[in-house]
Amino acid sequence: MLKQIFKYTIISVIFSFFVGSCTKDVDFDQINDFEIYPVLESSLVHLDEPASRFYIDGYEVAVIQDSVSIDVFNNQFAIDNLIKAELVLEMTNSINRGLDVQVDFFDAANQLRHAFTVSVAPSPNNEEIVSQHTEVFEGNSLIALKQTTKLILTLRTRSGSPINEGTPGRIGLKSKGVFYLKIDNSI
């Protein structure tokens, strides 16, 4: 008799396990709340040149300029997900002349959308003078950035004592971009 009860008990326990599975409340719609905010930093342009680079073929060159085509800012991923950007420029000058770096942002129609200038003071005793600038892109400037297809970089020496082959000192530039992204369920 006891044996029988034992058997039936085992069977009923086993069956109750098979039918007794259940779930607690889960809400898969929470996937709609999915949001991540990665922050990417990337080196951009840099240079480190002696003062004599401004002395070409016996003449002092006051302005050096070049343009760069760029399609990083206006690709669809950036347009959809970039919520803020910063461009950080750091200039190091040991030349006894003041220097400006101007950055111009042009769109596909070659219209100037944004510009800024970073300056560094002359260094009379050729010690390194560091000047840092952070250009923040939010709101309208962010929209301008997302339409940018070309950058023009202009390096300009300010007036002062003339530069020749023997002028001491160097000019250095470091730059990085800080990109704040918001990625959500719309991807």
Place this chain on the structure above:
Amino acid sequence: MRKVIWLLLCITGLTFSQNKQVLYGFSEIPQALMLNPGGEIKNDWYFGIPLLSHIHTSVGISGSTVYDVFADDGVDFNTKLRNAIYSMRSNDFFSANQQLEIFSGGFAYGTSYNKNKYISFGMYQEFDFITYFPKDYAILAYEGNQNNINRRFNAGHASGSAEVISVLHVGFNKKVNRTFSFGVRGKIYSNILNLTTTKNKGYFVTEYGENNFYNHIFNLDLELRTSGLASLTDDDTDSEAVAKALKKRALFGGDLGLGFDIGFSHKLSKQWTVDGSLLDIGFISHSKDVENYKIAGNYAFEGANPIFPETGSGQTAEEYWSEIEDEFETLFTVDTTANKYITWRPIKLNASLNYAFGEKRSEECNCLKEDVGYLNAVGLQLYAIKRPKQPQMALTAYYYRRLFKGLRAKATYTVDSYSFSNIGFGLSAHIGAVNFYLMADNFLQYKNVYDAQSVSLQLGFNYIFNKNED
């Protein structure tokens, strides 16, 4: 994104690790022979009810569960997601396995008084999937590199494989004497679909630079190999053609492979038995419909010097920039090849030590019945499977009991990669010649399936002719 998550959930919901700890050694069920070809056999002949003789599904996840992330508990979803990402390790995995027996059968032969040899055969379809948690990719996507300067993001964290195959097999079992039997099973594998990315290497790191703020170093060697996929995803392939192609491959018209299983069982004494098996020692050669994707290269990027590019080279800034673009493109361009490759099947090891006790006594005379064996058995089972990163192991303790004439039950307690609290149960009923069995594990987690780390289920119907009806 939503689709991917739903797909994962569907697999989790519909199917319930490859470890069939309840079935192993359950010699009344013919399919136990698939786990040890040298195991004990208790029937004279049998056939499986087509498509219903063995249905097996299992899903396992180590680390966070579905419930951890999707619980309706008022906690912000992104907080739960964050906790899951940070708590999981790169060796955590999600795996799923499903098998469906198409047909199977077996019969004993030999001298009429001693049928000590047994042939079994059949065909089954198998789906096997494993993916590891790509931790460093997840952290990079979640945080970006700003707070991770000097951190090497390991590109090898992307690892996984998926395969759908059909298997035709014939097994031979011989009872050498009263104490020792052995068996071997030959298998022909037919590939239906295979995706493998298990040998990825390399890293990405952002270091403080010399010439600029940062030096970004890419060192990548990534490859995804596919077989049977390219022809199905061609633009001009319709669903009818896909169905036709899959059918052809299932019936051994695609890439083939060979393998075998071996096993033994040895009675140490009247009550003690030891047995063991190695399954799926084999490979599949992929050559017919192969498409492999590879990204490989090294590149260090410190930014560009557009105003004074290459001293004296006469290179314009545009040329300079396009050179940088080219470098990136070369690095990230996916090379597509059709090089044939070989995949090894996930080899499995089973071993057990068993002790039977409680001789069956006749109710009429309180004497021992002849040759009926024992009512109870306890034992320890070891299971291991080779996986891309490292083997997964499980240790099981079990209790087996004959309940009625035609009813057998087995309860198991298993410690494995998923949990330390896996309780499993199985029943095998024999009504006349019809056998039905049902087994599942992880019962403690059935109170909330979404919080389960692994669930597995096997069931099936057979028609069995027993040699010693007791």
